[in-house]
Amino acid sequence: SAVISQKPSRDICQRGTSLTIQCQVDSQVTMMFWYRQQPGQSLTLIATANQGSEATYESGFVIDKFPISRPNLTFSTLTVSNMSPEDSSIYLCSVEIPSAYNEQFFGPGTRLTVL
Amino acid sequence: QKEVEQNSGPLSVPEGAIASLNCTYSDRVSQSFFWYRQYSGKSPELIMSIYSNGDKEDGRFTAQLNKASQYVSLLIRDSQPSDSATYLCAVYYTGGGNKLTFGTGTQLKVEL
Numbered sequence: 606s607a608v609i610s611q612k613p614s615r616d617i618c619q620r621g622t623s624l625t626i627q628c629q630v631d632s633q634v635t636m637m638f639w640y641r642q643q644p645g646q647s648l649t650l651i652a653t654a655n656q657g658s659e660a661t662y663e664s665g666f667v668i669d670k671f672p673i674s675r676p677n678l679t680f681s682t683l684t685v686s687n688m689s690p691e692d693s694s695i696y697l698c699s700v701e702i703p704s705a706y707n708e709q710f711f712g713p714g715t716r717l718t719v720l
Numbered sequence: 721q722k723e724v725e726q727n728s729g730p731l732s733v734p735e736g737a738i739a740s741l742n743c744t745y746s747d748r749v750s751q752s753f754f755w756y757r758q759y760s761g762k763s764p765e766l767i768m769s770i771y772s773n774g775d776k777e778d779g780r781f782t783a784q785l786n787k788a789s790q791y792v793s794l795l796i797r798d799s800q801p802s803d804s805a806t807y808l809c810a811v812y813y814t815g816g817g818n819k820l821t822f823g824t825g826t827q828l829k830v831e832l
Contacts, residue, residue, distance in 0.1 A: 606766075638820075647808060647824045648764070663819075697763055706771060707752050707812045709820055711763040 607632055607700055609712035617718045618688055625684045626715045628698035633678035636701035638709065639671070643694045651696075654681045688719045724811050726823035734831055739796040741826050743809030746790070752812040753785055753792045758825065759805045768794060799830045 608631040639651040652660045660673040674682045695716050699709045723746045733739045752771050756764035770776045770783040782795040809823040
């Protein structure tokens, strides 16, 4: 597996502002992912963040709203821009450990509340 | 048909019993199958992975995969109150973007 940390662990933000979430992993990984988990819901993939290329966004998620950086093989950021209360959610990063089995491991998550 | 389907529960079992959690998935190019455990307020934790038909055992957990029926299950033997959590089934699909798709999760309650 891998040791994954996220900052901040939680935040309360005002409508219209932006928040950048950081994800750090203790080993070099090619594939990093950002998910959203809304209250009482399952996980929804926002985008795949690959080092050295643009992030690949899933349907319903756009770069202007959720810009992602991936400057190296151990770090990524997700920004939630121009926030509204509907963005209140848990944001999770995950990494895929190189193997034949595509196993993903999750960070502890960032709990975001937008007022 | 949803890609990955689970009964949301809650599934209640008495302590010491076998808990059986089920998951069906759509007929796409699926490669790997996973069970995650998520405690309230925590992030998902990978507990079982299975890739080929049949059973895979790890301690009190057994994962079962039947690709012909598009069905994967998780059995928890000798259930403990600490097993009370939401269990998420996930399927790794190839083709059209390699990615992990999650079911909605089954809430398990193990009662004393």
